Amino acid sequence: MAGATCFLCGRPTYDPDKRERPWARAVAGGAVALVCPRCRRDRPEWPALVDHCPACDSTRLSVTLGESVCRECGAVAGLEAPREGL
Secondary structure, X not given: OOOOEEOOOOXXXXXXXXXXXXXXXXXXXXXXXXXXXXXXXXOOOHHHHOOOOOOOOOOOEEEEOOEEEEOOOOOEEOOOOOOOOO
């Protein structure tokens, strides 16, 4: 993720100090979103700003090839129905 930044404050990615919280990975608007250690600490409302699993309401989502997969329950979202004749 070259040039990746915090979803909330725009801070460029960096390796946090070992005593600091790690970056959080989430999905927002169907795309990968990173949340920096400072925003995780100072903005406890950040989970409400990212996508949630439609099946279990978890924020532990990952995105692969346009599909959002819940790492908590395994639900897959974002699949389009197959079109006739393709």
